[in-house]
Amino acid sequence: MLSVGTVRIYTDDTQGRRQFIGEDRINHIPKDGEVSLKVREAFDIVAERTQLDFVQRTSKVTVKYKIRVTWR
Numbered sequence: 074m075l076s077v078g079t080v081r082i083y084t085d086d087t088q089g090r091r092q093f094i095g096e097d098r099i100n101h102i103p104k105d106g107e108v109s110l111k112v113r114e115a116f117d118i119v120a121e122r123t124q125l126d127f128v129q130r131t132s133k134v135t136v137k138y139k140i141r142v143t144w145r
Contacts, residue, residue: 077101080110082142119143 081096097110119142126137 080108082110084142117144 077098077100079096079098082094083091084094086092099108099110102108121141121143123139123141124136125139126135128135
């Protein structure tokens with residue numbers, strides 16, 4: 074189970090500078106569970122998740138994801 078926390082979403086502007094576009098809080102998530110985030114109103118957002126790392130040590134689990142968010 075993953076911990077409660079805040080997810081912050083960033084994008085690059087036209088000059089390649091990182092820009093904060095929104096955030097949302099998440100609750101505990103079971104393994105392979107789904108998360109819904111509301112960072113702004115949009116109907117044309119697509120997200121693709123890639124798991125980069127998974128480490129389990131006794132009762133602590135660390136998971137690293139790369140999430141690509143695109144607008145159509």
